[in-house]
Amino acid sequence: MGAITAREAKPTINDVAREAGVSKKTVSRVINRSPLLNDATREKVEKVIAALGYVPNPQARALALRRNFLIGLIHDNPNAQTVLNVQEGILSAIRDTEFALVVRPVNRRSPRMLDDVRAFLEQQRLFGVLLMPPISENDELARVCEELGVGYVRMGSAQLDSGEHLVESNDREAVRKAMEYLVALGHRRIAFVAGPEGFRSARERELGYRDAVKAAGLPQGPELEAAGNYTFETGKLAGDKLLDATERPTAIYSCNDEMAAGVLHAARERGLSVPDDLSIVGFDDSPIAAHIWPPLTTVRWPVAAMARTAALKLIDPGHASGQPALFPSIFIERGSAAPPRR
Amino acid sequence: MGAITAREAKPTINDVAREAGVSKKTVSRVINRSPLLNDATREKVEKVIAALGYVPNPQARALALRRNFLIGLIHDNPNAQTVLNVQEGILSAIRDTEFALVVRPVNRRSPRMLDDVRAFLEQQRLFGVLLMPPISENDELARVCEELGVGYVRMGSAQLDSGEHLVESNDREAVRKAMEYLVALGHRRIAFVAGPEGFRSARERELGYRDAVKAAGLPQGPELEAAGNYTFETGKLAGDKLLDATERPTAIYSCNDEMAAGVLHAARERGLSVPDDLSIVGFDDSPIAAHIWPPLTTVRWPVAAMARTAALKLIDPGHASGQPALFPSIFIERGSAAPPRR
DNA sequence: TTGTACGCGTTATCAG
DNA sequence: CTGATAACGCGTACAA
Numbered sequence: 001m002g003a004i005t006a007r008e009a010k011p012t013i014n015d016v017a018r019e020a021g022v023s024k025k026t027v028s029r030v031i032n033r034s035p036l037l038n039d040a041t042r043e044k045v046e047k048v049i050a051a052l053g054y055v056p057n058p059q060a061r062a063l064a065l066r067r068n069f070l071i072g073l074i075h076d077n078p079n080a081q082t083v084l085n086v087q088e089g090i091l092s093a094i095r096d097t098e099f100a101l102v103v104r105p106v107n108r109r110s111p112r113m114l115d116d117v118r119a120f121l122e123q124q125r126l127f128g129v130l131l132m133p134p135i136s137e138n139d140e141l142a143r144v145c146e147e148l149g150v151g152y153v154r155m156g157s158a159q160l161d162s163g164e165h166l167v168e169s170n171d172r173e174a175v176r177k178a179m180e181y182l183v184a185l186g187h188r189r190i191a192f193v194a195g196p197e198g199f200r201s202a203r204e205r206e207l208g209y210r211d212a213v214k215a216a217g218l219p220q221g222p223e224l225e226a227a228g229n230y231t232f233e234t235g236k237l238a239g240d241k242l243l244d245a246t247e248r249p250t251a252i253y254s255c256n257d258e259m260a261a262g263v264l265h266a267a268r269e270r271g272l273s274v275p276d277d278l279s280i281v282g283f284d285d286s287p288i289a290a291h292i293w294p295p296l297t298t299v300r301w302p303v304a305a306m307a308r309t310a311a312l313k314l315i316d317p318g319h320a321s322g323q324p325a326l327f328p329s330i331f332i333e334r335g336s337a338a339p340p341r342r
Numbered sequence: 343m344g345a346i347t348a349r350e351a352k353p354t355i356n357d358v359a360r361e362a363g364v365s366k367k368t369v370s371r372v373i374n375r376s377p378l379l380n381d382a383t384r385e386k387v388e389k390v391i392a393a394l395g396y397v398p399n400p401q402a403r404a405l406a407l408r409r410n411f412l413i414g415l416i417h418d419n420p421n422a423q424t425v426l427n428v429q430e431g432i433l434s435a436i437r438d439t440e441f442a443l444v445v446r447p448v449n450r451r452s453p454r455m456l457d458d459v460r461a462f463l464e465q466q467r468l469f470g471v472l473l474m475p476p477i478s479e480n481d482e483l484a485r486v487c488e489e490l491g492v493g494y495v496r497m498g499s500a501q502l503d504s505g506e507h508l509v510e511s512n513d514r515e516a517v518r519k520a521m522e523y524l525v526a527l528g529h530r531r532i533a534f535v536a537g538p539e540g541f542r543s544a545r546e547r548e549l550g551y552r553d554a555v556k557a558a559g560l561p562q563g564p565e566l567e568a569a570g571n572y573t574f575e576t577g578k579l580a581g582d583k584l585l586d587a588t589e590r591p592t593a594i595y596s597c598n599d600e601m602a603a604g605v606l607h608a609a610r611e612r613g614l615s616v617p618d619d620l621s622i623v624g625f626d627d628s629p630i631a632a633h634i635w636p637p638l639t640t641v642r643w644p645v646a647a648m649a650r651t652a653a654l655k656l657i658d659p660g661h662a663s664g665q666p667a668l669f670p671s672i673f674i675e676r677g678s679a680a681p682p683r684r
Numbered sequence: 685t686t687g688t689a690c691g692c693g694t695t696a697t698c699a700g
Numbered sequence: 701c702t703g704a705t706a707a708c709g710c711g712t713a714c715a716a
Contacts, residue, residue, distance in 0.1 A: 012709055023687045028711060038685060055464045059404035060709035063692050068401055070412075070444070080422040080629070087445060100444045100466050102412070103429060122397045124442050232633045261633050268635050287422070291574045291603050291630060293610050354693055365703040370695060378701060402693030405708050687716075696707075 011052040020048040031056055058098065069098045071314055072129040074117060074141075076108040078230060079258065081286045082303055086132050086155070089307025099315060102126065108135055114144060121148050128152060128314040130307065136160065137200040151317075153310040155303070157201040164317065167310040167325045171201055171283070174299045174329035175208025175253070176215075178281050181297075181331065182251045183216045185339045187279060190218060191249035193238040193259050196229035205255045205283060224249060228259045235262020243270055243278070250340035251279035257286045257298055264292060264336070275338035285332050294335035302327045353394040362390040373398055400440065411440045413656055414471040416459060416483075418450040420572060421600065423628050424645055428474050428497070431649025441657060444468065450477055456486060463490050470494060470656040472649065478502065479542040493659075495652040497645070499543040506659065509652040509667045513543055513625070516641045516671035517550025517595070518557075520623050523639075523673065524593045525558045527681045529621060532560060533591035535580040535601050538571035547597045547625060566591060570601045577604020585612055585620070592682035593621035599628045602638055606678070617680035627674050636677035644669045 013031075017024040022041060029037050030045045048054075062068035073090060077083050090101050104120055106113050121129070121144070128151030135141060136154040142161060145152035154160050157171040182190055192209045195202025213220050223245045226238035235258060242252055243266055254260035260282030267278050274280055274294055282289060285300035309325050355373075359366040364383060371379050372387045390396075404410035415432060419425050432443050446462055448455050463471070463486070470493030477483060478496040484503060487494035496503050499513040524532055534551045537544025555562050565587045568580035577596060584594060585608055596602035602624030609620050616622055616636055624631060627642035651667050 014709080024710075025687060025712085026685090029686085032711085036685060041686085057405075057709055058466060059401055059410055060692090061711080062401040063399075063405050063694085064709075064711045066692065070442075080426040084422040084425055088447070091445075091447060098465060100412075100446070100462075102442045102444050103433075104442070105430070105433065120442075123440060124400060232629075258633070265633075265635050287574075288630060288633060291600070291607075292634060293607050355695095356693080366693090367695080367703060368701090371702085374695085376701095380701060383702085399693050402708090403695075405710090406693080406695040408695095408708070685716105688714085689712100690714105691712085692710090694708085697705085699704090700702085 010057075011054045013054070013056070016045065016048050016052060016054050019052065020045045068125060068127055070100055070102050070124065070126045071311065072102045072104055072120075072124070072126045073132065074104050074106060074129050074135060075132040076106050076135045077132055079256075079284070079286060081288075082284065082301075083132070085304040086130070086307040089304035089309075090130060090311040092304075093308045093311035094315065097315065099127070104129075106135060108138075114140055117141060118144050118148065121145065121150050126150055130310050130314065131155065132307070133157065133201050134196075134199045137198075151314055153313050155306050155310055157204045160200070163325075164313065167306045167313065167327070169301060169303075169306060169327045169329060171204040171301070171329065172208040172211070174301075174331070175205045175283065176211045178283075178297075178299050178331055179209060179212030179253060180216075181333075182253070182279060182281060182337060183212065183218070185251075185279065185337060187251040187340055188216075188218055189224070189247065189249045190251045190253060191224040191226070191242045191245075193226050193228045193235060193242070193252060193254040193263060195255035195259075199230075202230075202255055209253055223247070228255060230256050230258060232258045232262045232265075235259025236265050237262070239263035239266025243267060243272065249278075251281070251337065254280065254282050257282035257284045257289045257296055260296055260298070260336075261288055261292050264296075275336050276341055279337035279340070281337050289332075290334070297334045297337040298332050300330045300332050302329065352399075353396045355396070355398070358387065358390050358394060358396050361394065362387045409469055410467060412442055412444050412466065412468045413653065414444045414446055414462075414466070414468045415474065416446050416448060416471050416477060417474045418448050418477045419474055421598075421626070421628060424626065424643075425474070427646040428472070428649040431646035431651075432472060432653040434646075435650045435653035436657065439657065441469070446471075448477060450480075456482055459483060460486050460490065463487065463492050468492055472652050472656065473497065474649070475499065475543055476538075476541045479540075493656055495655050497648050497652055499546045502542070505667075506655065509648045509655065509669070511643060511645075511648060511669045511671055513546040513643075513671065514550040514553070516643075516673070517547045517625065518553045520625075520639075520641050520673055521551060521554030521595060522558075523675075524595070524621060524623060524679060525554065525560070527593075527621065527679065529593040529682055530560055531566070531589065531591045532593045532595060533566040533568070533584045533587075535568050535570045535577060535584070535594060535596040535605060537597035537601075541572070544572075544597055551595055565589070570597060570604075572598050572600060574600045574604045574607075577601025578607050579604070581605035581608025585609060585614065591620070593623070593679065596622065596624050599624035599626045599631045599638055599640055602640070602678075603630055603634050606634060606638075617678050618683055621679035621682070623679050631674075632676070639676045639679040640674050642672045642674050644671065 013024045016027045131154045226241045228234040228238045282298040289296035289298045355366045358369045473496045568583045570576040570580045624640040631638035631640045
């Protein structure tokens, strides 16, 4: 007992003002940390606020300020862990602020996608949104945000937008380095499992592969390439194709970890030992990477850090608004790659 | 051009009222589909709304109605796919409504957890929240919601609360059935990897194991049991312990898929073939289940459907408020279980 | 440094 | 069936 029984009318700014014997504007100043305020009155008001358990009503604030404190995450990423990492990153940025995170998955393939997002933004009037890959690569979507006056920041693996609207990773270089690792182990015949068409990240990773192939003068050709769309199943199919080729590769680079797991699956079905008969390297460092056997050598995509920075850009435009914030990926050496046999 | 250039003042209810030559209350009635309204005036107003591209301001509505249209998801589940499935379930329930989903992960182990949630709820004044396992098992948390007047629904694997506040799965029975499957295959020596202390789901699953052991008169004892906390690593450790026992089990039941993957890992390290030398069965049907080799026989936990129903209960209390909504789990037969050798 | 009067966009009351 | 008027809780001019 003794505690404030919520349920009945929460105290408002007026209650605080009355109780403290000041005007509500003064209370408002206390809440908003106005600098021109007598320390004595501030303390007095703060005491009353604590006693009453007063918490400003965000809806009223939103109305008066004509902006709310909701930031949205718009995504259509198939990888659950990636999405959750992004959510974590955003939340770490808005912790101890009055912002909250609203999630909004969309269907990239739906013809109504843009209209859906538009309706969502018009209805909810968010403070701003974060666009995560691959939907972040859609320029029309960015234009809709612009048009509706909703702040936005895009996460991408290429320079999709101007600095204030972008947080970037360099997938191309990361893949090139991973490939150089395989080359250093002695591999020459390295195959590639591509990501889905229309994914900028997939394209960048492919370019990294090609860079390395060219630089090291490795063999190339259709027998050493397979399509995929970031799922385990397509990875398995790609593995089937690549491993049944007349001249089998000694290593396979896969555009993401899920597909790498599929390739591993295909190898195992053929009685191939990984990494002795076949080296496999992935991308993302998703949890699956550490959970399969052997643990997957891969590239960690610092998606949570990117999301955090993106959120900071959104809520505090002053925050390093200049540069595009480039996040390097990190190579993670585990057990799925080794020198080729013999 | 010609389209409404957002950016400049969006039309308000007043603009619509003026343009349509009615009072704003009438416009409000149109928006809220008041039944007592002349069809002619309704159509007239709707036409103006369309022409102006008017969209009601949710902040103003929230202030006037003294309730907003945000529902929160409070979770501390370590499994990304599970969390995302829950988000999907909720979103499918609120699609085409004015509700939006706010996510709020919490740290179960933090001593400030309750205070954090309380502060969050007081600040955001959500319409209601969904509590997902394992945090949903915390009765104090439910009490905080009650106290703050925030609607809540808990997802659980046991009867944690009254019908209006609960959506339930029957893990105990599901595990018992999975165990009966192993017994039918001819297994007698079946070990068990437990979930973390304090997880109701873990407890229920353990009870299902014990039910089956007792019913079939199987051997039991400390050598056939290992602790775990739902992570891959603890599953690996449990596998280490169980497989190094003097008399090795022919099958291991693991409380969730992640740990089952760990057990598989331990088996492989010992050169054991799964399922020939060892059968493994898990719980959840998380994506990892289908992605490891051999694909994991498991129990599908219908978490998205549960979340959907939970959300419906929240936003429409009339919706089947009576019964607790019990969701059966489904046994998924894949490749990780077979008759014991010899 | 503090207070007064008014506006933010919507809904509720109650009279017509 | 419709409309004037007052909330809802907070922020901002502008004045004191």
